[in-house]
Amino acid sequence: MRTAVALLLLAVPALAADPPTLTLKVTHRIPRQEEFIVQEPGVGPVKKTRTVAAPVTAEKRVAPAQCALILCDVWDDHWCKAAATRCDGLAKRIAELVEDARRQGFVVIHCPSDTMAFYKDSPARKRAQAAPDVKPPKNKELPDPPLPIDDSDGGCDDATPVKSFKAWTRQHAAIKIDEGKDYVTDNGREVFNILKDEGVKTVFVLGVHTNMCVLNRSFAVKQLRRWDVDCLLVRDLTDAMYNPKMKPFVTHAEGTNLVIEHIERYWCPSVASDQLRSPKK
16 A cells, blocks of 8 residues: 555646745835925915825835846946045956856846947857847837936036046946846847746846946836836845035035936836845844
8 A cells, every 4th residue: 555655646647846035125205295384485384285205115026037137338438536435346246146146047137338349259248138129019108207406417416527428348247147048138129038938927127227237228228117027126236326516505415316216217117135135044
């Protein structure tokens, strides 16, 4: 009898284990009306209302094997020296996340724009070009309100900014590209092909600059959302191009935070990078 039971158990297919998941705390912003009091000359206190975007935190469960990191323009140099210095610090922290995320099963897509000539012989670049072509859906019509900061001067906060020029030649060397697993591209259609081929359901966008490339590149937040791709901004691994001498005349860090809040309200939620790290055992 025991032998028969054992044989029966061997004949039953093993149940597949549930894939590992991460439970994230993500932040988005919901507009609401807020009352406030102003003192009007000759009238006294007057009650008024204004629209504020209150932060809301929610839980989101993702399977690392169905997630991708998109590294936006984490270049080796920049024409704005203050921006280059901040990017250098970000790159070292991004490198740590990339290694951990890759071990968990994340797809890693390196997108250093305008440097594809440097990677023309890279297996990771050729893999991106070889992904089966998939026609993306028609763009969703989404609102595109103006940014809360004025970056019309180029956003450089150097003491004496120079005229912009292409200072970058490759992605920052601190970030390792796994030639056997990763992808290199600066093309949105190639990114879409990769996401579909890899079965990616959730994309995490990080890098620079929050108000420019992170929003507007063909592979970045706005286009992903217009294709109805589920994406999140990694809010502590990004930096804006903002000069405090421009409106709204706040510090550089505050300007970056304003852009992050803008994205949380109009484009996609954000998440802190520590939420993406391997669960502690």
